[in-house]
Amino acid sequence: MPNGYRVQEITADDLELMDGFLHTCGVAFNEPETYSGKRPDPEYMRSLLGSDYFIAIVAVKDGMVVGGLAAYELKKFEQERSEIYIYDLAVLDEHRRQGIATALIQELKKVAAVRRAYVIFVQADTGEEDEAAIALYTKLGTKESVLHFDISVEGADT
Template identity: 35%
Template sequence: MSEITIRQVDLANPKEVEALVAMIDAYAQHEMGGGRPLPTEVREVLGERFAAHPASLAWIAWLDDQPVGGLVAFWCFSTFSARSRINIHDISVVDGHRNQGIGRKLIEAVEDYARRTDCCSITLEVRGDNLRGRHLYQKCGFQGPTDWSPPESMVFWKKSLS
């Protein structure tokens, strides 16, 4: 039986960047990402521009040689801590592979990386109506608002890394 492996994306490797773009497009097509594929003109330049951005970070969940999940993040800086932090921008798990712990494994890989690079925290934003995402983030130790925001809102969550 095959096992899921999580690897940080080598942004110099076109095949890995292409797989990442596919994961972002899968997220865009999900209802939580807007329910539509990325526009062709975005998809055509996304990989190159993402790889060229100096703050880009990404991880992919692989099942054998097939990408089944992805996480996009960016380096940030906390002026109140005088340390780096990582902001998770997108998490995607493709249809047929949800509810298998892949999202949690992706977050754990980011957390491991953040601890090794002496980050003070990991942040993310989540739609008010994304109850599955909020539940996952709580299980992973993120703290968000105590009230449930309206569906159209985005709320910021944070996990401190003491």
């Protein structure tokens, strides 16, 4: 990748990179409490990073995580295949427009191919704050119009 950026998948041994990614998400999304307030303990994080369903990829420059994405592999039941869902993609403001988000998604495509996934999907909000994301995803993929619903688990009988 140009401009001195390095893109790599985070492994279970890369807890410092994951900490950097969490910090980057907090800053990029202006939600530091969400991403740093109650961080999981190292054992939990190693288990997540070592799982077969979670993928984390970061962009590093001068030893600092400046961007990253978190994705989940969803194994399908109707066929022996899977989909990859990009859950979060963040790049620090001062490092945007450098091709980092595109490079992160290109790296995810390689991971998805190894895992024999047939598609990668992502959602974006329709507000002004997501215009850059929508432009990026439009450049890289096909737009579908869908509705998204959050269903609370509060009040569920356990």
